[in-house]
Amino acid sequence: MGTTGRHPLIDRAYRLRREGDRRGALALYAEAARQLDGGYIAARASAMRHAADLHEELGESDAAWQGYQAAWDLYRSLAPAPDLDVANCRRPMALWQARHGSPETAQAFWREAREAYEKAAMATGLDLQVAFDECDRHIAGLTP
Numbered sequence: 001m002g003t004t005g006r007h008p009l010i011d012r013a014y015r016l017r018r019e020g021d022r023r024g025a026l027a028l029y030a031e032a033a034r035q036l037d038g039g040y041i042a043a044r045a046s047a048m049r050h051a052a053d054l055h056e057e058l059g060e061s062d063a064a065w066q067g068y069q070a071a072w073d074l075y076r077s078l079a080p081a082p083d084l085d086v087a088n089c090r091r092p093m094a095l096w097q098a099r100h101g102s103p104e105t106a107q108a109f110w111r112e113a114r115e116a117y118e119k120a121a122m123a124t125g126l127d128l129q130v131a132f133d134e135c136d137r138h139i140a141g142l143t144p
């Protein structure tokens with residue numbers, strides 16, 4: 001793990017993504033997840049979630065969903081899973097479901113994300129109003 005508390009490949013992948021090199025970032029996130037197999041579950045799940053985001057941005061929706069699901073499974077294996085990580089995983093899963101899957105599932109995921117953001121805000125003191133607003137907007141938009 002690097003000085004930031006994350007795997008150095010995750011830090012490099014983040015920089016590549018910000019510079020617009022999605023394929024390069026995806027490769028680094030995937031390699032970080034492989035190297036973190038068997039330890040640092042939250043870091044591995046985060047790398048997998050970011051890789052899934054990149055798959056979605058690149059139009060690879062099946063690979064994106066598989067990545068989100070794998071990250072979700074890892075987060076759920078933590079006892080307890082960090083609320084902010086749970087919310088940040090459910091959020092793109094909700095977006096994916098709204099685009100490619102079920103509006104009902106998307107709405108349920110948005111509700112789970114909203115609840116997890118609330119818990120994270122209470123536990124950390126972070127101002128997550130922007131996240132609350134996004135969740136509320138999507139929940140309202142998916143209500144029949």
